[in-house]
Amino acid sequence: MKLSDSGNPVSNKQITDLEEKISAKLPEKYVHFLFLNNGGYVDGFFVTPTFIETDPESHEKYYQSSNIEKFYSIDEIIEEYEANKEEPAWEDCYLPIAYDSSGNVFLLCLFEDENYGKVYFANHELFNPVTDFFVTTNIADSFDAFVDSLRPFEG
DSSP states (O other), X not given: OOEESOOSOOOHHHHHHHHHHHTSOOOHHHHHHHHHHSSEEESSOEEOOOXXXXXXXXXXXXXXXXXXXXXXXXXXXXXXXXXXXXXXXXXXXXXXXXXXXXXXXXXXXXXXXXXXXXEEEEEEEEEOTXXXXXXXXXXXXXXXXXXXXXXXXXX
């Protein structure tokens, strides 16, 4: 998978500043990705494997897959993170890392528990009535597993 229109190269100071802003340490593999790419549009049409999303109100299960349109640059991550502080769409423990062509967001979990480093899909059309956040569904156990799971669409 190739990316185009990546941001300017990332410095160690930018990573440290981001970690201070979010009060969390980024997974090493994700930091490596930022150093290599600093975001960018995905060349071609790459999709996630199918995952099951559950509507919290009806409890209906939906088989879902999504494309990756763009990985956020470090500046865009900060913008999205700060925007989420003003109008929360997901918990603070999540860091936005990419989005799809429908406006859904892919999040990296920074909880300091067994979910640390896992990637989640945040559906902007499905809300949890208890939290009023987007429904988030775990789709990969790590950032590397997430990237490795992406495949060109064959439809």
